[in-house]
Amino acid sequence: METQNNVTEFVFIGLWGNKKIDLLFFFLFLFCYLAVLMGNFIILLTITCSHLMQQPMYYFLRHLSLMDVSYTSTVIPRLIRDLAAARRNISYNNCMTQLFAAHLLAGVEIFILMFMAFDRYIAIVKPLHYMVIMNRQRCDMLMVLAWALGFWHSIALLLMVLKLPFCGPNQIDHYLCDVKPLLKLVCKDIHVVSILVIANSGMVVVVIFLILVASYIVILYNLRTHSSAGRKKALSTCSSHITIVVLFFVPYIYTYVLPAGSKNKDKDISVFYTVIAPMLNPLIYTLRNTEMKITIRKVWTKVAHSGLK
Template identity: 80%
Template sequence: MEIHNNVTEFIFMGLWGNRYIELLLFFFFLLCYLAVLMGNFIILLTITCSHLIEQPMYYFLCHLSLMDVCYTSTVVPRLIRDLAAARKNISYAKCMTQLFTLHLLAGVEIFILVCMALDRYVAIVKPLHYMVIMNRKRCHMLIAMAWLLGFWHSIALLLMVLSLPFCGPNQINHYFCDVKPLLKLVCKDIHVVSILVIANQGMVVVSTFLVMVSYILILYNLRTRSSAGRRKALSTCSSHIMVVVLFFVPCIYIYVLPAGSENKDKEVSVFYTVIVPMLNPLIYTLRNTEMKLALRKVWSLLSHSEFK
């Protein structure tokens, strides 16, 4: 069946209609984006320049920081530009590219968080076999699988959207190209498509379930240990649990609810596209003794080399 598509570009309605508020948000998001770049760059530099890169947990954290930078960079620079621009337009091709890239990188990030939960499970439940099970080859394989699953998720979503007709209007009630606001512009019945999109987005729910199972098994295993042993084991998990909650709760809120429902998608999206990537480096650094020690060591070495 031929697809009738009269739309060559989309126009974002943005976060707020008020011009003065948008100018304030311009400076706010600019500072947030700089914080994301700086924080995650520090994490990447600290891990790659220290012995921590040899540990599976920090190997995954390195990839998580890289995903945070790439993922945020698909949305925030355009958002900053649009906040200062009079007309917030994006071509159809660029919109589809943003949709694909955003879901690819977000998908990879979600599966990396699952890998990190699996890593903590093995470290606490099977500590004697930890380095054998979580060897470097297996870590590479898990990252490759994360990219493969992320690609499958995003390409399925993209092909689904490309098959839909857009006849006008072309105003997206959002600040980036995402599935739900685009579905509202489709000029045909989207009941079946909405179900398919929710099924595709079910990866978020499945991933959350896998993370929850990992931590339930960890807590079950810790019941026989001493209080000191429990504290030590849980201290390594607390940062990851915090990041998982901050990332997954907004994602579930947005992608599990049907496309036609009236909710605060735009406002909630800011949380996982800007705020969480900005907070991740702080959470993993301030709540982790090993990271703090490595951070001091790496930056003291760098400062000494500068003065020589």
């Protein structure tokens, strides 16, 4: 039996639905997006044009910055446009494209964060074998794995949503095409589908988050044997990563672990991982990282001098 689908476009309700507030947040989100682009561009250029590129930690940080720019670019430009638009419509095909792209890029970012924790674990627990274990070939392999797992996650969600019938209401109570607000518009029982969504997104994120927590408990335990200077440097790096993990994972877990029909603040909470976390990532990694700050000064001084010649 073919899926009945009478909907050719969706309409976003948005975050608040108040014109005065929308105008205020138009400028706020525009500022946030420019901050995301500028902050992550600085990190990308700094790492690419310096010796930091040879270090596994910064190799992953470079890819994390690239994911932040790509992920926010699938969400924030349309959000900014809709805040200023009279009608916030999106075609069915574009909606499915945004759903796939957002989950692909978010999935890759989640696995990069996990591999960054693995990198810190090896650096602190097995420092003598660090460069052997975390060689460039293995780092490249981990990035391919991140993309493969991210693609599997997003294509599974997309195929599941494409099979669902949309035959009535087309107003999405959100500012982006995501699986949970779309499920509320489906004209059939979604009990089984909701369980699959929780299994695909919610439980996977919870498991990865618990792995990250466990890895940092082991890291902190092993720091006892390090010197005071070594502990301080390791804690500085790890605390930056833990802050980003909490900012990204906690709102994500809240959004995807609860069932689709529940009365929660999904669209408000999702602002944390779609806008705030990507904007704060560059600040967190540069302000608490002495090596990064020194390299930024060197690279941008060199860029400024070459520009003056």
